[in-house]
Ligand SMILES: O=P(O)(O)OC[C@H]1O[C@](O)(COP(=O)(O)O)[C@@H](O)[C@@H]1O
Ligand SMILES: [Mg+2]
């Protein structure tokens with residue numbers, strides 16, 4: 001039996017082993033990151049053609065080994081071309097982004113691990129290529145100034161923190177709720193010229209601040225670690241956008257449906273927010289392939305609904321200068 005790496009009294013019993021394994025591997029990875037050293041050197045390329053860094057591969061090995069003894073039948077990872085069969089008796093299927101925010105490893109900026117848990121079926125395809133609403137668990141670990149975990153089993157979001165003395169995750173908040181609050185948006189604005197019109201119009205109106213149709217000022221953040229943006233938004237609200245764009249290979253955005261967007265969408269909905277591809281809830285969709293990408297917009301419910309409304313505006317209204325976009329005053 002695994003040592004108690006996480007407080008289990010709020011975790012459904014059938015999830016204890018998998019959560020003990022994820023928390024144990026997360027605590028070990030947190031220690032590796034704290035120690036530092038050569039974690040960012042290039043070591044290869046993954047299934048999707050992304051460059052792999054030393055820490056990407058280390059994290060993948062750590063989580064796969066930990067999950068092998070935790071009732072997991074199928075393991076799918078950003079770092080593996082195909083799903084891996086672990087325990088034929090296992091009842092769960094786990095998809096994982098073992099190290100999210102790889103471009104930040106060498107800059108000592110927050111990075112994370114994202115995980116999604118489905119009931120195991122007889123094949124990996126049947127286990128993973130299904131509606132995201134079939135997830136029975138999902139969450140992330142953030143390796144930041146504090147190491148923390150947000151996880152949902154479909155009944156709210158639980159917030160844990162890693163105690164550095166005992167190396168155990170303990171419950172901080174039993175039901176994390178997202179405030180509507182912050183007037184903050186997160187997008188990689190260097191891609192502005194490649195964005196679709198509704199996204200440009202939404203951001204134009206935010207940037208116009210109190211002089212534009214929104215009649216108030218906004219703040220912007222871009223960390224380039226999805227986990228860190230999700231954590232900030234869960235704690236203080238705001239909105240995140242990684243839309244599709246006109247660059248080659250970005251026709252469906254950048255982020256992966258199965259092990260990035262689906263678990264973050266579960267957390268966001270369970271905390272009272274919304275997560276869509278611009279229009280359709282992510283949880284109403286599913287991955288057609290393990291590494292399929294999707295445009296991803298999430299955050300406070302009102303903000304995500306507003307972005308959907310920009311997608312439905314008539315062309316004349318969308319291409320109007322922000323000052324003339326009468327439908328969106330305030
Ligand atoms: O560099 P860009 O295009 O702004 O992309 C940033 C996005 O890429 C990611 O780093 C992708 O995740 P990986 O590091 O797991 O590949 C997200 O965490 C982040 O939101
Ligand atoms: Mg990622």
Ligand SMILES: [Mg+2]
Pocket residue numbers: 056078097098099100101102
């Ligand atoms: Mg990754």
